[in-house]
Amino acid sequence: MAQFLQYAFSGLTVGAVYALVALGFTLIYNASGVINFAQGEFVMLGGMVTVFATAAGVPLPLAALLAIAVAVLVGVALHLLAIEPAKGASAVTLIIITIGASILLRGLASIVFDKRFHALPAFIPGEAWRVGGASILPQSVLVLGGAAAVVVLLWVFMSRTLLGKAMIATAANRMAARLVGINTVWIICASFAVSAAIGAIGGILVTPITLTNYDVGTLLALKGFSAAMLGGMGNPLGAIVGGLVVGLLEAFGAGYISSAYKDAIAFLVILLVLFVMPNGLFGRAGVERV
Amino acid sequence: MTMQTLLRRHGVVLGLLALVLVLPLVLPSNFYFRIATLTFIFALAVLGLNLVMGYAGQVSLGHGGFFGIGAYAVAVGPTHFGIPVWAALPLGALLAGLLAFLIGRPILKLKGHYLAVATLGMGILIAMVFTNEAQYTGGPDGMSVPRLVLFGWSARGPITWYWISGISLVVAAWLAMNLIDSPTGRAFRAIHDSEPASGVLGVNVARYKLIAFVLSAVFAAVAGAYLALYDGGVTPRTAEFLRSIEFVTMAVLGGLGSVIGSVVGAAFLTILPQVLTVFHDYEHVVLGLLIILFMMFLRDGIVPTLARLIFRRRS
Numbered sequence: 115m116a117q118f119l120q121y122a123f124s125g126l127t128v129g130a131v132y133a134l135v136a137l138g139f140t141l142i143y144n145a146s147g148v149i150n151f152a153q154g155e156f157v158m159l160g161g162m163v164t165v166f167a168t169a170a171g172v173p174l175p176l177a178a179l180l181a182i183a184v185a186v187l188v189g190v191a192l193h194l195l196a197i198e199p200a201k202g203a204s205a206v207t208l209i210i211i212t213i214g215a216s217i218l219l220r221g222l223a224s225i226v227f228d229k230r231f232h233a234l235p236a237f238i239p240g241e242a243w244r245v246g247g248a249s250i251l252p253q254s255v256l257v258l259g260g261a262a263a264v265v266v267l268l269w270v271f272m273s274r275t276l277l278g279k280a281m282i283a284t285a286a287n288r289m290a291a292r293l294v295g296i297n298t299v300w301i302i303c304a305s306f307a308v309s310a311a312i313g314a315i316g317g318i319l320v321t322p323i324t325l326t327n328y329d330v331g332t333l334l335a336l337k338g339f340s341a342a343m344l345g346g347m348g349n350p351l352g353a354i355v356g357g358l359v360v361g362l363l364e365a366f367g368a369g370y371i372s373s374a375y376k377d378a379i380a381f382l383v384i385l386l387v388l389f390v391m392p393n394g395l396f397g398r399a400g401v402e403r404v
Numbered sequence: 405m406t407m408q409t410l411l412r413r414h415g416v417v418l419g420l421l422a423l424v425l426v427l428p429l430v431l432p433s434n435f436y437f438r439i440a441t442l443t444f445i446f447a448l449a450v451l452g453l454n455l456v457m458g459y460a461g462q463v464s465l466g467h468g469g470f471f472g473i474g475a476y477a478v479a480v481g482p483t484h485f486g487i488p489v490w491a492a493l494p495l496g497a498l499l500a501g502l503l504a505f506l507i508g509r510p511i512l513k514l515k516g517h518y519l520a521v522a523t524l525g526m527g528i529l530i531a532m533v534f535t536n537e538a539q540y541t542g543g544p545d546g547m548s549v550p551r552l553v554l555f556g557w558s559a560r561g562p563i564t565w566y567w568i569s570g571i572s573l574v575v576a577a578w579l580a581m582n583l584i585d586s587p588t589g590r591a592f593r594a595i596h597d598s599e600p601a602s603g604v605l606g607v608n609v610a611r612y613k614l615i616a617f618v619l620s621a622v623f624a625a626v627a628g629a630y631l632a633l634y635d636g637g638v639t640p641r642t643a644e645f646l647r648s649i650e651f652v653t654m655a656v657l658g659g660l661g662s663v664i665g666s667v668v669g670a671a672f673l674t675i676l677p678q679v680l681t682v683f684h685d686y687e688h689v690v691l692g693l694l695i696i697l698f699m700m701f702l703r704d705g706i707v708p709t710l711a712r713l714i715f716r717r718r719s
Contacts, residue, residue, distance in 0.1 A: 149517060196696050203703040206463070210656045211699045213649060218692025225685050336524070336645065343521040374536040381525035388522050389510045
């Protein structure tokens with residue numbers, strides 16, 4: 115039981131980060147129809163900027179804010195400079211553009227920062243807490259709490275503010291949204307910004323546990339994308355559940371079956387789920403117009 | 405058959421053949437032969453992928469896995485099972501085709517991004533086997549590959565492999581062009597344009613998607629075997645998912661649905677990193693930037709977009 119709890123804690127911690135990445139995918143996909151493979155780089159930027167800002171003597175909260183700001187700027191720039199000018203190109207062309215952006219950002223990060231691994235001190239110092247025979251780091255609780263806070267804030271933002279509602283309207287039907295006077299270019303830009311901020315927050319929170327370097331984004335994008343698809347593309351709840359499930363599968367797979375095959379177990383389950391539910395756990399079946 | 409289709413079909417293949425024949429006259433050193441050989445090998449894999457993506461309209465992010473099966477077949481077969489190299493190569497291709505056939509049925513029911521993630525998972529599972537089954541594959545360090553020996557003649561060095569891969573590419577292009585102009589090829593394109601519509605018209609959608617998928621897996625496996633034999637070794641990096649992403653990028657950059665596009669896309673991403681080494685640390689920055697710019701300005705891929713521009717000017 116203690117062992118089970120232990121795996122569950124580590125699975126949920128990693129899963130929370132996957133969930134944030136998946137949520138970022140979902141936001142951009144809903145607003146613009148683009149699968150943004152540079153999503154993982156936002157997480158990397160969150161961690162790396164915070165590490166280097168704190169090393170330069172900036173207090174942690176300020177460094178974290180700075181990191182989020184940098185990620186948001188990069189997200190907005192990605193949209194305005196690369197995605198928006200290619201408006202009307204096919205989905206696969208846009209995906210390759212985001213892959214190019216991901217290579218570019220990784221390259222820049224390796225120059226501006228370096229290629230080494232970096233850690234941050236835990237935000238809440240102290241010993242691991244004991245829960246039911248298992249131990250959990252305060253930082254893990256912070257990751258989970260932070261992810262939950264992001265989700266709640268996002269929900270409030272989407273359902274209570276005009277900007278959020280405009281984002282939902284744009285996701286539902288871009289043409290109709292434009293007809294009622296919503297500046298959809300601006301809204302898509304905002305969704306890149308929000309998505310970048312969410313990724314960066316994930317990166318900042320998890321860096322004390324998992325370390326970071328210029329290259330962490332690739333794997334995170336891969337896992338986040340898979341999680342979003344597992345949940346059902348375009349469904350925010352699906353993204354969160356998908357992320358947590360992928361994290362838990364990895365942890366339990368590594369613990370009970372084989373640590374060498376932990377990624378394999380997660381992907382095997384994703385494949386099986388998709389065979390039974392071709393639109394993911396929460397996705398709706400689309401109807402193709404002929 | 406009109407003169408025009410004849411010219412189009414054979415023009416591409418003949419042009420490619422001419423390129424393969426003439427290039428050695430201008431390539432100054434073994435280094436350039438190596439780059440050309442790598443381009444041909446990757447173009448072979450991308451050509452297969454293009455059948456799936458460009459003609460049948462199905463995304464695959466898992467072709468690095470098939471590439472790896474071909475590569476490891478010529479490594480593991482001779483080393484552990486005593487299979488001669490010349491037999492291990494087609495055996496690997498057969499194995500990749502068989503796997504594609506078995507996995508393809510359930511996977512190809514998925515659409516769009518769901519198919520992408522399923523093929524991605526498949527590729528990662530395959531790569532993981534190569535990394536973890538160290539008693540056969542040498543684990544993360546990989547293993548060496550014996551030379552291909554045919555009738556007492558050992559195939560080694562960039563110039564030999566230039567000819568093997570170049571001629572193979574021409575043959576593959578000829579096969580692909582024939583396929584595209586056959587009823588099967590027309591069925592591929594119908595599926596690309598609209599799956600429900602082609603289903604209604606009596607095209608067996610599942611069957612043709614599977615054909616394209618299996619063929620592309622075989623192409624990728626042969627290419628993988630060539631790379632392993634040429635390099636004299638394999639590591640799990642041969643099959644990693646970045647390889648799959650690279651193939652897709654090559655196919656899209658060169659132009660989906662274009663045989664020449666496959667070669668141009670493969671050349672672009674093989675030659676460019678060599679050229680960009682002059683930028684040292686900035687290599688990846690420039691590479692990423694160029695991919696973005698090319699896709700922004702040549703949206704349908706390099707070859708189709710340029711072809712359209714030239715055609716428009718003429719008429």
